[in-house]
Amino acid sequence: MRSIRMTAVRGPGWRISTVALGAVAVLGIVAAPSQASxxxxxxxxxxxxxxxxxxxxxxxxxxxxxxxxxxxxxxxxxxxxxxxxxxxxxxxxxxxxxxxxxxxxxxxxxxxxxxxxxxxxxxxxxxxxxxxxxxxxxxxx
Structure with a gap:
């Protein structure tokens, strides 16, 4: 029953949000702005x-x-x-x-x-x- 509740909390939008947030984090690390001075x-x-x-x-x-x-x-x-x-x-x-x-x-x-x-x-x-x-x-x- 516990897994059913977790599934209800983690709907299809949760996976999309997690993947999108992960992609943004990776792009932020890879494409960090140069430090012009x-x-x-x-x-x-x-x-x-x-x-x-x-x-x-x-x-x-x-x-x-x-x-x-x-x-x-x-x-x-x-x-x-x-x-x-x-x-x-x-x-x-x-x-x-x-x-x-x-x-x-x-x-x-x-x-x-x-x-x-x-x-x-x-x-x-x-x-x-x-x-x-x-x-x-x-x-x-």
């Missing part, structure tokens, strides 16, 4: 080879945006390069030249996924005596 800062007279803060990235693309740029000459451009912090010389990834931020717009550079690791970007690597101001600077990774 970002920070906002500014540059105040950043000298050539200035490095951003170093950040741990689990992988994925990186985007760096500058607004309201100026420099202490009339260059009206700033080069940004993505680098990976490694033992030995840090590898360089592509360099982006920002100009729109000097004309009241926003300049943006995008870098593809280079795997997990610790990254940073550098300003005007290799130039001499060119300081840059930008506010805000937004880094998304």
């Amino acid at each position: 970002s920070w906002t800062s500014k540059l105040v007279g950043a000298a050539p080879s200035f490095e951003s803060r170093h950040y741990a990235d689990d992988g994925g693309p990186t985007n760096v945006k500058f607004s309201n740029c100026k420099d202490d000459y009339t260059n009206s451009k700033v080069n940004i390069v993505l680098r990976k912090d490694t033992v030995g010389p840090d590898p360089y990834y592509s360099t982006h030249t920002y100009t729109a931020c000097f004309a009241g717009g926003t300049s943006s550079g995008n870098w593809d996924d280079h795997g997990s690791g610790t990254y940073y970007w550098a300003v005007n690597d290799g130039l001499v005596n060119v300081h840059v101001w930008a506010d805000p600077v937004v880094t998304n990774y």
Whole structure:
């Protein structure tokens, strides 16, 4: 008799609900959203080879945006390069030249996924005596 009562409590809808809940739980584990991160800062007279803060990235693309740029000459451009912090010389990834931020717009550079690791970007690597101001600077990774 006990099994009859349990059968009455566990009707056909119970099985469907159990299977659906199990499927949702498995999908939640398998398709967990990636943990994208970002920070906002500014540059105040950043000298050539200035490095951003170093950040741990689990992988994925990186985007760096500058607004309201100026420099202490009339260059009206700033080069940004993505680098990976490694033992030995840090590898360089592509360099982006920002100009729109000097004309009241926003300049943006995008870098593809280079795997997990610790990254940073550098300003005007290799130039001499060119300081840059930008506010805000937004880094998304």
